[in-house]
Amino acid sequence: MYFSSILKKLSFDVDMWEPSTEDMKINPDFLAAREDYKGSPNVAGTLKGKGGGRSILLNGHIDVVPGGDNDWNDSPWSGKLEDGKIYGRGACDMKGGIIANVMAVKAIMDSGIQLNGDVIIESVIGEETGGAGTLSAISRGYKADGAIVPEPTDMQLCPVSMGVTWFRIIIKGLAAHGATSYLGVNAINKASMIVQKLNEFEAKRIKEIKHELYKHHPAPFSVNIGIIKGGIFPTSVPDEVIIEGRMSFSPDEEISEARRELENAVYGAAREDGWLKEHMPQIEWYGFCLNSGSVDKEHALVKTIADNYKYVKNDDPNIVGTPWGTDAGALIRYGNTPAVVFGPGPGGTAHKANEYVDVEKLIETTKIIACTILDWCGYEQ
Amino acid sequence: MYFSSILKKLSFDVDMWEPSTEDMKINPDFLAAREDYKGSPNVAGTLKGKGGGRSILLNGHIDVVPGGDNDWNDSPWSGKLEDGKIYGRGACDMKGGIIANVMAVKAIMDSGIQLNGDVIIESVIGEETGGAGTLSAISRGYKADGAIVPEPTDMQLCPVSMGVTWFRIIIKGLAAHGATSYLGVNAINKASMIVQKLNEFEAKRIKEIKHELYKHHPAPFSVNIGIIKGGIFPTSVPDEVIIEGRMSFSPDEEISEARRELENAVYGAAREDGWLKEHMPQIEWYGFCLNSGSVDKEHALVKTIADNYKYVKNDDPNIVGTPWGTDAGALIRYGNTPAVVFGPGPGGTAHKANEYVDVEKLIETTKIIACTILDWCGYEQ
Incomplete structure (x- = not known):
């Protein structure tokens, strides 16, 4: 008014x-x-x-x-x-x-x-x-x-x-009592592996994706992991971790292409893991997105x-x-x-x-x- | 009554x-x-x-x-x-x-x-x-x-x-806007590295620590990471991650000795990291502990x-x-x-x-x- x-x-x-x-x-x-x-x-x-x-x-x-x-x-x-x-x-x-x-x-x-x-x-x-x-x-x-x-x-x-688009990755494990943790699959351990793959993925993008109006910026097209959350009890093997973050992409990329690249990085890492290849992480593009x-x-x-x-x-x-x-x-x-x-x-x-x-x-x-x-x-x- | x-x-x-x-x-x-x-x-x-x-x-x-x-x-x-x-x-x-x-x-x-x-x-x-x-x-x-x-x-x-004793590890990063994430230090990335070191530490303990009454148990003296939590916003570089878990130890170990081993594993990993060696993770032994x-x-x-x-x-x-x-x-x-x-x-x-x-x-x-x-x-x- x-x-x-x-x-x-x-x-x-x-x-x-x-x-x-x-x-x-x-x-x-x-x-x-x-x-x-x-x-x-x-x-x-x-x-x-x-x-x-x-x-x-x-x-x-x-x-x-x-x-x-x-x-x-x-x-x-x-x-x-x-x-x-x-x-x-x-x-x-x-x-x-x-x-x-x-x-x-x-x-x-x-x-x-x-x-x-x-x-x-x-x-x-x-x-x-x-x-x-x-x-x-x-x-x-x-x-x-x-x-x-x-x-x-x-x-x-x-x-x-x-462009900026938020992502959420849901990584599943298998719950168990900590006393028999070998019966479970620790989702935090699996998530840590995915985080490291996302870091490698980001480093590759920062190195490879160039744009003449971003020469001044050390890392314009980044993959920022902003939130991690998983598990409910120190003595339980956690069966789920959720990671949320922000991916930015070049004006020269289609949004679908940028998203697919991140998906491929996560799925590719998952396929190399005995558990995750049978329990693929879910990736959601949610919330904030400005093309x-x-x-x-x-x-x-x-x-x-x-x-x-x-x-x-x-x-x-x-x-x-x-x-x-x-x-x-x-x-x-x-x-x-x-x-x-x-x-x-x-x-x-x-x-x-x-x-x-x-x-x-x-x-x-x-x-x-x-x-x-x-x-x-x-x-x- | x-x-x-x-x-x-x-x-x-x-x-x-x-x-x-x-x-x-x-x-x-x-x-x-x-x-x-x-x-x-x-x-x-x-x-x-x-x-x-x-x-x-x-x-x-x-x-x-x-x-x-x-x-x-x-x-x-x-x-x-x-x-x-x-x-x-x-x-x-x-x-x-x-x-x-x-x-x-x-x-x-x-x-x-x-x-x-x-x-x-x-x-x-x-x-x-x-x-x-x-x-x-x-x-x-x-x-x-x-x-x-x-x-x-x-x-x-x-x-x-x-013996069982709970631990909490607080890993510090440096906050920044996700758009200039290179100005920050992502605590989730650092925590992932610590998680992987804890996994290696656990594998070593499971392999090395034997007890005649635990021959039936595939992994009695484990390090279970039960909870991870860090970050508040997908677009921010998170400046803190907290990990909580359960360490079990052999009756042949002193509790102080078992704890020191875990501390050494975490501090040792931190000393190899440019940021963490100047911002050492804090380790707290809290909550549940039965010797x-x-x-x-x-x-x-x-x-x-x-x-x-x-x-x-x-x-x-x-x-x-x-x-x-x-x-x-x-x-x-x-x-x-x-x-x-x-x-x-x-x-x-x-x-x-x-x-x-x-x-x-x-x-x-x-x-x-x-x-x-x-x-x-x-x-x-």
């Missing part, structure tokens, strides 16, 4: 709706549907241009990860301004980006400029849990000739978003942002791929909207204690987005 | 008391003290003999492991008699043994025989959690010239109980039980070591009471669904214990 009222004040036509699970069906790899989205509305505002210009879509997700209070200097919800930084959960990921979107348009309107192309501003839900909001907005028809997604890239310009997305780095939108970066910062931007999945992937794949990720926040503080956005970078990003809108949409003074 | 009233009816002097944590200090390796033992009384009954005979102590633990209802055909608390078996949690471990103790004495008294030596019957608490009850009874002065502990040995005669205990297999009590086994069953008993720790260890070590484990129940059903005791074996065991009391304590008709 608050975001909607801001857009209304700026003369946007405002559309607010609760996504439906039907909306996400445009993405066959979407896994994280809630039962419904009551109380989690998307907001999209449209500012019609005079005509004859390219349209632009300014996307930002309104959801944040949990506060995780423990290590914060202040409350994660303080919004404290100190030493030129605004602190709080979502400061960089990505309320900072959303406000850059809004203020860029406001600056243009305050100056009396009238744009030729349409501007759409979106506040979408559910990016942190797999991108439901952006998929719903696409299904509702929100597309454009170009899009900016100001995720916390620390003002690096990202025409490419990697990759690529815009050519020579694309006009990339050029326009880069030019305005130079105009504002008197320097060339770093042009790289994002180290995470973003909603740009869905905009490109399912919205037919070339989408570039470029935002003010330091990604290194996202999801952590003392997340912040630097005010100077916020203002610079706002200027660059404003200038990009002008150049992209065209205008008359 | 119920057990106490049974003993009173049999003319026992009955002592009922709640253990104090002070009582367990006789065992320096006892780890599982509760804050207090309110509502968990021990019961000991003494039947004075006429004098001039050896005393006997009939020990049995009254506590049971949780019911664990899921796989039972009936309620774990049904006590159902079917096809000559009594089903229920504790049927074999070890209410069956306790009732054999009581009925053996009752049979003697019903026949009008008067014993020369004293008989002590104990119902002790807390065996399943480390033996608090028996330690308390020893501290209170309950000792004898010999003891029978009718744990579910399936009528095998066990002059030897192995081993041995009575010579030529001991008079063993001979007496074996002779009466032959008298009742017309066969020689199997003489072996127990596959678990028992309260016999404490009786031998801290009570100076030679203790032999011999009971009716099938140990293979203990702690499991559909635990039972076979009625015929219960009666045979009762007869063997009764005859053993007569021979051991001496009597006049």
Whole structure:
């Protein structure tokens, strides 16, 4: 409601709706549907241009990860301004980006400029849990000739978003009393073997999969084992271990291909084990999944942002791929909207204690987005 | 109260008391003290003999492991008699043994025989959690010239109980976002390496540690990893994994020696790892610990039980070591009471669904214990 009222004040036509699970069906790899989205509305505002210009879509997700209070200097919800930084959960990921979107348009309107192309501003839900909001907005028809997604890239310009997909591996053993452990099969021992195979698999991927926009990143396409859990009693032979993790993949890979590679690594290891070959691990792709997305780095939108970066910062931007999945992937794949990720926040503080956005970078990003809108949409003074 | 009233009816002097944590200090390796033992009384009954005979102590633990209802055909608390078996949690471990103790004495008294030596019957608490009850009874002065502990040995005669001690290993990593996992150290990967080293360590122990009363057992002195747990989020590099398990050791080993061997295996592996050598795993010996205990297999009590086994069953008993720790260890070590484990129940059903005791074996065991009391304590008709 608050975001909607801001857009209304700026003369946007405002559309607010609760996504439906039907909306996400445009993405066959979407896994994280809630039962419904009551109380989690998307907001999209449209500012019609005079005509004859390219349209632009300014996307930002309104959801944040949990506060995780423990290590914060202040409350994660303080919004404290100190030493030129605004602190709080979502400061960089990505309320900072959303406000850059809004203020860029406001600056243009305050100056009396009238744009030729349409501007759409979106506040979408559910990016942190797999991108439901952006998929719903696409299904509702929100597309454009170009899009900016100001995720916390620390003002690096990202025409490419990697793919990310979560996995769960269920490894079965055979329960027994610890006193006669030889009668059982210890699922923790089997899981340890699978973990080591996943490590080898990851090392191979890191070595072999190259992408020109990830040269700066020591290990972009990683297999992170995040959780392991198995067994209920020290004296029992555990009959199940569950491993959960995150696999990231190159924009040059199909998601199905990346997943199959991991599956083959696990199944291949299992086939070499007397027990596991008869009791194959189950692999589930669950929860979070954002497919990759690529815009050519020579694309006009990339050029326009880069030019305005130079105009504002008197320097060339770093042009790289994002180290995470973003909603740009869905905009490109399912919205037919070339989408570039470029935002003010330091990604290194996202999801952590003392997340912040630097005010100077916020203002610079706002200027660059404003200038990009002008150049992209065209205008008359 | 119920057990106490049974003993009173049999003319026992009955002592009922709640253990104090002070009582367990006789065992320096006892780890599982509760804050207090309110509502968990021990019961000991003494039947004075006429004098001039050896005393006997009939020990049995009254506590049971949780019911664990899921796989039972009936309620774990049904006590159902079917096809000559009594089903229920504790049927074999070890209410069956306790009732054999009581009925053996009752049979003697019903026949009008008067014993020369004293008989002590104990119902002790807390065996399943480390033996608090028996330690308390020893501290209170309950000792004898010999003891029978009718744990579910399936009528095998066990002059030897192995040692069992639980361990916890805490393995530290370094947290990071999964997108920059190279900045972290994955505790699950490190734990997998430790698990594999523990497997090698176990294999070596199983191969090298021999004991004449464990020749029948394929892997008596095992290292069972029962629980693994680490990480909180698929997208984070986990910074801690906790492993919990059970180590069993030979009566020929000191507990401190067995523990040090495991510690050396873990620390040795850690020293070969660049990260772990600077962040050594912590090893805790916690919770359950029953030290081993041995009575010579030529001991008079063993001979007496074996002779009466032959008298009742017309066969020689199997003489072996127990596959678990028992309260016999404490009786031998801290009570100076030679203790032999011999009971009716099938140990293979203990702690499991559909635990039972076979009625015929219960009666045979009762007869063997009764005859053993007569021979051991001496009597006049």
